[in-house]
Amino acid sequence: MSSEKYRLSSVTNAMRILNIFKINKNKELSVTDIASQTNVPKSTAHRLITTLRKEGFLSQNPRTGKYRLGLALLTLGGVISVHKEIYREAFPYVEQLVRKIDETCHICLLEEQHVVYYYRVHRKAPEHLVTQEGRKSPVHCTSEGLLLLAFQESSYQERVLSEPLYRFTRYTITDPEKIRSRLSTIAAEGVAISEGEYFEGYTSISVPIRDYSYNVVSSLTLVSQTNRLKQKQYSYYVKQLRLTAYEISEALGYYGNI
Numbered sequence: 160m161s162s163e164k165y166r167l168s169s170v171t172n173a174m175r176i177l178n179i180f181k182i183n184k185n186k187e188l189s190v191t192d193i194a195s196q197t198n199v200p201k202s203t204a205h206r207l208i209t210t211l212r213k214e215g216f217l218s219q220n221p222r223t224g225k226y227r228l229g230l231a232l233l234t235l236g237g238v239i240s241v242h243k244e245i246y247r248e249a250f251p252y253v254e255q256l257v258r259k260i261d262e263t264c265h266i267c268l269l270e271e272q273h274v275v276y277y278y279r280v281h282r283k284a285p286e287h288l289v290t291q292e293g294r295k296s297p298v299h300c301t302s303e304g305l306l307l308l309a310f311q312e313s314s315y316q317e318r319v320l321s322e323p324l325y326r327f328t329r330y331t332i333t334d335p336e337k338i339r340s341r342l343s344t345i346a347a348e349g350v351a352i353s354e355g356e357y358f359e360g361y362t363s364i365s366v367p368i369r370d371y372s373y374n375v376v377s378s379l380t381l382v383s384q385t386n387r388l389k390q391k392q393y394s395y396y397v398k399q400l401r402l403t404a405y406e407i408s409e410a411l412g413y414y415g416n417i
Contacts, residue, residue, distance in 0.1 A: 169207065177216060177217075192225075253266065260399050263281050263381070265277070265279045270295065272319050273298060274378075300327055302352055303351070303363060303365045303380040306380075328358065350364065363382045367379075369408045
């Protein structure tokens with residue numbers, strides 16, 4: 160096979176891999192599943208999956224090793240129907256929360272070694288925030304990133320902490336040992352707060368959203384000016400976020416405690 164035909168074949172097979180997730184909505188697939196459904200050799204499927212994952216078009220669940228659609232399509236202006244279907248019932252809860260507390264809130268997901276802002280609802284007079292849908296932000300200095308990281312396997316945490324950790328502000332913590340300790344506290348308390356670590360003058364507060372498997376699959380996150388939040392105290396916002404996160408989790412089939 161010529162190199163040109165080989166490249167075309169690879170592109171075709173990569174598109175076939177992405178398309179099978181239209182049929183298998185809301186499901187994670189193994190390499191064997193994908194190879195079988197696309198009728199390509201397992202070694203070929205594995206190679207293409209690795210490339211698609213590297214580019215963000217597929218995402219691997221660190222707990223199961225299986226794959227789902229990634230969020231890179233959001234950055235291209237596309238809509239990932241599988242995620243929209245999963246979280247469709249959550250959107251009204253977020254909108255109701257924002258009307259109540261008048262602060263901008265997000266649903267965030269972990270994508271490889273970044274956190275992605277999947278859904279956002281603005282407050283009445285929104286600030287200019289770099290949290291638009293589809294944007295990737297660092298894990299180590301945002302409450303949404305730290306919250307999601309705290310509920311991952313230790314091997315995944317170590318992979319993130321082994322990378323260079325950029326200092327965005329004078330408050331950014333870059334010492335891996337301090338972050339490890341912080342992750343333990345977050346996992347125990349079920350809340351993460353990042354004050355001025357990504358942008359000075361702004362604070363983010365995050366709580367977990369769980370699904371039917373009891374795993375933390377996303378975060379419910381508030382981002383606001385620090386001074387304004389302190390007028391009501393963080394505990395008020397944590398309580399409101401937790402109540403809404405529980406409603407969203409119930410919509411995803413979770414019936415435990417947040």
